[in-house]
Amino acid sequence: MITRSTLTSLLAVVLMAGLYFTNLPTGTAQTIVRQDEEIKKMVEEISAANLEALVRKLASFDTRHSLSTLKDKKKGVGAAREWVKAEFEKYAQASSGRMTVELDKYNVKANGQRIPQDVELANVMATLKGTDPNDDRVLIISGHLDSRNTDIMDAKGKAPGANDDGSGVAAVMELARIMASRQFPATIIFVAVTGEEQGLLGARHLAEKAKAQNWNLIAMLNNDMIGNSSSDETELRNNMQVRIFSEGIPAVETEEQARMRRATNRENDSESRQLARYMKEIGERYVDQLEVKLVYRNDRFLRGGDHTPFSQNGFPAIRVCEMNENYRHQHQDVRVENGVQYGDLPEFIDYEYMRKNAALNLASLANLAWAPYAPANVGVNIKNLTNKTDLQWEAPAKGKRPAGYYVLMRETSSPVWEKKFFVQDTNVTLPYSKDNYFFAVQAVDAEGHESLPVFPVPVR
Numbered sequence: 001m002i003t004r005s006t007l008t009s010l011l012a013v014v015l016m017a018g019l020y021f022t023n024l025p026t027g028t029a030q031t032i033v034r035q036d037e038e039i040k041k042m043v044e045e046i047s048a049a050n051l052e053a054l055v056r057k058l059a060s061f062d063t064r065h066s067l068s069t070l071k072d073k074k075k076g077v078g079a080a081r082e083w084v085k086a087e088f089e090k091y092a093q094a095s096s097g098r099m100t101v102e103l104d105k106y107n108v109k110a111n112g113q114r115i116p117q118d119v120e121l122a123n124v125m126a127t128l129k130g131t132d133p134n135d136d137r138v139l140i141i142s143g144h145l146d147s148r149n150t151d152i153m154d155a156k157g158k159a160p161g162a163n164d165d166g167s168g169v170a171a172v173m174e175l176a177r178i179m180a181s182r183q184f185p186a187t188i189i190f191v192a193v194t195g196e197e198q199g200l201l202g203a204r205h206l207a208e209k210a211k212a213q214n215w216n217l218i219a220m221l222n223n224d225m226i227g228n229s230s231s232d233e234t235e236l237r238n239n240m241q242v243r244i245f246s247e248g249i250p251a252v253e254t255e256e257q258a259r260m261r262r263a264t265n266r267e268n269d270s271e272s273r274q275l276a277r278y279m280k281e282i283g284e285r286y287v288d289q290l291e292v293k294l295v296y297r298n299d300r301f302l303r304g305g306d307h308t309p310f311s312q313n314g315f316p317a318i319r320v321c322e323m324n325e326n327y328r329h330q331h332q333d334v335r336v337e338n339g340v341q342y343g344d345l346p347e348f349i350d351y352e353y354m355r356k357n358a359a360l361n362l363a364s365l366a367n368l369a370w371a372p373y374a375p376a377n378v379g380v381n382i383k384n385l386t387n388k389t390d391l392q393w394e395a396p397a398k399g400k401r402p403a404g405y406y407v408l409m410r411e412t413s414s415p416v417w418e419k420k421f422f423v424q425d426t427n428v429t430l431p432y433s434k435d436n437y438f439f440a441v442q443a444v445d446a447e448g449h450e451s452l453p454v455f456p457v458p459v460r
């Protein structure tokens with residue numbers, strides 16, 4: 001049954017906001033944006049000046065190449081990782097012992113390619129333990145600490161890596177600072193990985209650990225290059241849009257999952273894609289003048305990212321990346337050629353744009369970490385030929401009790417959810433044919449924090 005209280009209609013309208021906030025087509029109904037005061041406050045605490053200071057510090061190590069020196073106190077990836085660790089430890093002081101910081105070391109064998117000899121690398125990780133001991137959900141936000149210049153094997157030459165990926169690491173650090181003092185029932189991991197440029201090594205290490213230890217990892221947010229707002233060649237200037245990449249058909253499926261995907265035409269509804277849509281909705285709810293552009297591919301041509309080892313291990317994972325790229329300032333030796341400055345230098349970053357992209361991450365993480373668990377066993381009843389849709393599910397077995405559920409609906413040809421119904425029961429009959437729309441169900445608490453949407457499986 002659809003509960004039709006005043007609250008319901010209010011919420012239904014509120015949740016359309018994410019979809020229309022930046023497009024504002026004329027002639028549509030008014031939208032109401034309802035924001036959680038605490039998330040709003042955290043978003044306001046993100047500072048462009050802090051982000052700039054963090055990026056400039058990261059760029060000051062000359063290079064953070066994964067194979068650069070560990071001995072020098074001021075230069076190289078060793079000094080850089082010690083500094084990030086010390087910063088995390090400072091932030092952890094506000095966490096009443098809940099945030100722990102470690103260098104998570106891992107060994108990589110020589111591979112005749114980007115790793116010439118056996119080496120020990122390390123991710124810098126700050127884990128903000130959830131306040132509910134029965135809540136096993138884990139959320140990860142990452143950037144990659146390592147940098148590179150033109151020659152991928154050059155571990156000595158300057159590689160400031162301000163944007164790639166100083167921007168991602170700085171955002172991770174700023175969020176760790178702000179979120180450390182807040183209480184979330186779920187666990188959040190803030191990580192600066194290494195070995196990205198040498199083959200996504202640090203992310204793979206962490207993804208395999210999560211898989212081996214059977215983590216309930218519900219979201220992995222990879223931030224790789226989120227600070228550049230101007231393109232070369234096409235000379236675009238754009239600090240109002242950001243891309244989120246997500247896989248369509250999951251990298252790993254059992255035969256049964258593949259069969260079910262085909263049977264339900266689920267090729268555009270992987271868990272990673274649900275996460276991407278979720279971030280668009282939440283990001284646009286909290287961050288002004290930022291439109292999240294969903295790119296329905298896993299990553300760009302010729303490029304890879306740290307979300308991929310996670311999706312390859314079956315976890316929902318996305319990449320946040322600036323709208324336009326500037327190839328004069330990526331993977332380039334620092335030099336001037338024909339009057340043009342090349343190199344990934346801090347002066348080419350748009351720190352106000354970075355602030356908004358960091359805020360998109362913070363709002364998404366906080367909203368999800370405060371949300372109830374997602375509903376269980378979500379099914380669409382296909383027993384009878386009918387012009388309606390019968391959906392059923394179970395309340396989550398763990399975590400806080402949901403205040404209700406959002407049933408999401410969209411045209412099969414629509415890239416984003418278009419309509420929300422608020423339901424307090426664990427089933428609903430909607431007067432729309434199940435053959436003509438896609439549906440999903442989220443659990444929501446009284447403050448409006450919603451879980452990730454769950455796509456239904458057919459039940460009889």
Ligand SMILES: [Zn+2]
Pocket residue numbers: 144164165196224225
């Ligand atoms: Zn990168």
